[in-house]
Every structure is written in C-alpha cells, then in structure tokens.
Amino acid sequence: MTTAGKPARKTPKKTGQDDGVYQAPESIEDVQKLLRNQVYISDRALAVPIFLAMKLQRPLFLEGEAGVGKTEIARALANGLGTKLIRLQCYEGLDINQAVYEWNHTRQVLEIRLMEASGDVDREAANADLFSEKFLVKRPLLQAIDEAEEKPPVLLIDELDRSDEEFEGFLLELLADYQITIPELGTFKAKHPPIVIVTSNRTREIHDALKRRCLYYWVDYPDYQKELQIITARIPDAPRKLAEQVTAFIQEMRQTELFKIPGVSETLDWLSALLAMNQTELDPSVIDDTLGMMLKYQDDIESVKGEPVRAMLERSKNRGPRHGGRRG
Ligand SMILES: Nc1ncnc2c1ncn2[C@@H]1O[C@H](COP(=O)(O)OP(=O)(O)O)[C@@H](O)[C@H]1O
Ligand SMILES: [Mg+2]
Known part of the structure; x- marks a missing residue:
C-alpha cells in the first residue's frame, strides 16, 4: 500500500456524546x-x-x-x-x-498536459499533486x-x-x-x-x-387516525369530509388482496387528484375514474373496478371518525 510510512492524513479525534455541535432533541x-x-x-x-x-x-x-x-x-x-x-x-x-470517491481522470489528464507543456516535470511532485484532494471527487x-x-x-x-x-x-x-x-x-x-x-x-x-x-x-402503513393526520397536514386545503372519506377508503382498500397495496404517497396523490377535479365527496364512479392514482398495476385496477369498489366504499363508511377509525 502506498500509505506505508505515511502519517494518517487526518488525526482520528475522539467524538464525545455531547459536542454541542447540533441541538439534539432532549426527549x-x-x-x-x-x-x-x-x-x-x-x-x-x-x-x-x-x-x-x-x-x-x-x-x-x-x-x-x-x-x-x-x-x-x-x-x-x-x-x-x-x-x-x-x-x-x-x-x-x-x-x-459512486458511493465513496473517484479520481477526476479528465482533470488529471488535463493537468498532465499542462505540466508537459510547461516543460519541467518533477515526477514525484507531479504524482503527489495529481493524487491530492484537488482531483478527488467525493x-x-x-x-x-x-x-x-x-x-x-x-x-x-x-x-x-x-x-x-x-x-x-x-x-x-x-x-x-x-x-x-x-x-x-x-x-x-x-x-x-x-x-x-x-x-x-x-x-x-x-x-x-x-x-x-x-x-x-x-415502518408500517398508518392507521386511520394517523393517515388522516398526515393528509390533513400535507394537504391542508382539502375539505375535511373528503379527507376522511379518502382515508377510510384507502384503509379499506389495504384489506384487499392486491399485487401492490397503496402507500401514503398514493393517498396523497389521490386526494390531490380529487381536488383537481373539484370533487368534494367520494362516489363509486369517481373512484373508478381515478383508480390509477392509487393502484399501479393494471391487474389490480381490473380486479377492483366496479362492484368491488362499490362494496369497499360501503364498508369504508364504518371506518370514519365516529367509529374511532375502526370497522364497527
Ligand atoms: N408520517 C408521515 N408524515 C407526513 N408525510 C408522510 C408520512 N408518511 C409518509 N408521508 C408522505 O408520503 C410520501 C411517501 O413517503 P416516502 O418517504 O417517499 O416513502 P418511502 O421512502 O417509505 O417509500 C411522501 O410524500 C411523504 O411526505
Ligand atoms: Mg423511499
């Protein structure tokens, strides 16, 4: 190794628990x-x-x-x-x-050309310079x-x-x-x-x-209360009722056998889509029209479209705030 005999470039420092470098939460x-x-x-x-x-x-x-x-x-x-x-x-x-470091070959080559052009090349010095931090891509x-x-x-x-x-x-x-x-x-x-x-x-x-x-x-899927909190925090303009219905419906949808269950991203995307469509309430046909915001596999979409959506919407009504987020 070329490091042999070379002092470590950085002297290892002991890092205390409380260096006071950032205000870590106390509780x-x-x-x-x-x-x-x-x-x-x-x-x-x-x-x-x-x-x-x-x-x-x-x-x-x-x-x-x-x-x-x-x-x-x-x-x-x-x-x-x-x-x-x-x-x-x-x-x-x-x-x-890609993860740690790389030498900037293009710049190194350019530097060599410049050194050659200037005439005097001290091999050792050139080598040290070419592999200095200047040419290091962190x-x-x-x-x-x-x-x-x-x-x-x-x-x-x-x-x-x-x-x-x-x-x-x-x-x-x-x-x-x-x-x-x-x-x-x-x-x-x-x-x-x-x-x-x-x-x-x-x-x-x-x-x-x-x-x-x-x-x-x-990190699990959030329950009804937590998901409602997330979407109302993220999309504060959404009408309360719609936010509740969307949350309840998504929670219900997660109980269905699907290739890919919708995550919180999909809930947020779906709610934004409904708002863009000026929707204030859920109904089966608007859900069918916007399934692509929640489900990203055609087989999943086909498997819930129509009657299953209708049934899910009915069941989701038992998940609202009056039911403590759970199915009654
Ligand atoms: N607990 C939460 N509070 C606020 N936003 C959340 C929460 N959980 C998920 N989200 C939102 O859901 C989306 C997906 O989150 P992301 O971190 O990309 O998921 P993952 O990395 O697990 O795939 C993001 O827009 C994020 O803001
Ligand atoms: Mg991620």
Whole structure:
C-alpha cells in the first residue's frame, strides 16, 4: 500500500456524546415536535428509535413497504436539525466509485498536459499533486464523514435492498468506525459521526451483521387516525369530509388482496387528484375514474373496478371518525 510510512492524513479525534455541535432533541416528545414542524407525523413508537439513534450514535435501519414515509423521515430530521442531508440512493451495481470517491481522470489528464507543456516535470511532485484532494471527487459516503462538515449531517442510505451484498459488506465496515482510507491520501475520519438512516423496501433480506449494528424499526402503513393526520397536514386545503372519506377508503382498500397495496404517497396523490377535479365527496364512479392514482398495476385496477369498489366504499363508511377509525 502506498500509505506505508505515511502519517494518517487526518488525526482520528475522539467524538464525545455531547459536542454541542447540533441541538439534539432532549426527549422523545421533542423528536415528535421536531418532525411535526417539518410536516412529518410520527407516533411515539417511531420517535423512540430516532431519539435513541441520535443519543447512542447508532445507525437507524428503517424497513417497510414503498410509500410509507421512510425516506421522508431522513429529510424531515435533517431539516428539523438544520443540518445537511446527504443521500446515497442504492441500486444494483452501485460501487465504491459512486458511493465513496473517484479520481477526476479528465482533470488529471488535463493537468498532465499542462505540466508537459510547461516543460519541467518533477515526477514525484507531479504524482503527489495529481493524487491530492484537488482531483478527488467525493461521493456521498465520503462527504458524510468529511472533516470539513462542521455539523454532523444526516446520511441517508436509501433502499439498501437494491444494492449488491458486496456493497453491504463494505458499508458494515464503514459503519463500524466511520472512517475511510484512500491509499494515495490517507485516512478520512469523521469528526462528528453522521446521523445514519438506512432504508429498505425489503425486496431482499439485509444481512444480520448489518442489522445488528443498527437500531431497527418497521415502518408500517398508518392507521386511520394517523393517515388522516398526515393528509390533513400535507394537504391542508382539502375539505375535511373528503379527507376522511379518502382515508377510510384507502384503509379499506389495504384489506384487499392486491399485487401492490397503496402507500401514503398514493393517498396523497389521490386526494390531490380529487381536488383537481373539484370533487368534494367520494362516489363509486369517481373512484373508478381515478383508480390509477392509487393502484399501479393494471391487474389490480381490473380486479377492483366496479362492484368491488362499490362494496369497499360501503364498508369504508364504518371506518370514519365516529367509529374511532375502526370497522364497527
Ligand atoms: N408520517 C408521515 N408524515 C407526513 N408525510 C408522510 C408520512 N408518511 C409518509 N408521508 C408522505 O408520503 C410520501 C411517501 O413517503 P416516502 O418517504 O417517499 O416513502 P418511502 O421512502 O417509505 O417509500 C411522501 O410524500 C411523504 O411526505
Ligand atoms: Mg423511499
């Protein structure tokens, strides 16, 4: 390794629990309030692991179906804390070059040409210069532990289930000590470990080793009360009655056998569509017309259109506020 004999570029610093670099919420209620100010509705069950993740400086692993609000948690948390959100969107084939760092080859080549043109090339000096930070492209994971970050950012590693297992292994190492070694430069170590949120839509299982390092929380579909709160917070202009009917209907729809159950995103999209159509109440035909806002598979749409929608709408009437959100 080229680092042999070279002092580490960054001196590892001990990071205390209370560096006072950002105002961490003092209680679970504070976490809820902080998120609420960002129009994110959280129940206590979710606020507890978020609070602990910050307090214990442990990554938080959020698992759940698509559209239940996992990604949004990281965004709301970063905004609420007034810190940067650094997002790494995972995908198949994601590698170190895209996740951690890469050398800017084009600029390096250009620099070599300039050096050659100017005549005197000291090989050693040129080499050191070409592999200096100037030519380093920092990708999300390196950005998140970069010493230059004064406040610990929120690092969102989104949809980890999409990446390969090899990448998961690398991540495990990173989360162990929040440091990254670049052979030509030395070791980068986070002054303040970032607040790490890992999400998965569970298209595959994530290894136990990684889960063990994290606090775990399953983000479920919201119940009637919570979903109504979410949509009234997000779309405050919606008439109350319509918001209630939409929530009750979606809750009912989630009981149906479907290829893809609608998430909160779909509820919000659907309600916006109904508002755009100046609808103030639900009726079977308008639901049929707008099924594409809730269901994203033609087979699902076909399977509920017509009579099943009518029946669901009837049943959903037992879910309203007078029924405590439950079917009576
Ligand atoms: N508890 C919540 N409070 C406010 N908005 C929410 C909540 N849950 C979900 N949403 C909204 O639902 C949408 C989908 O959320 P997202 O975080 O993208 O889901 P996921 O990452 O789980 O697929 C976003 O527009 C988000 O704002
Ligand atoms: Mg997401």
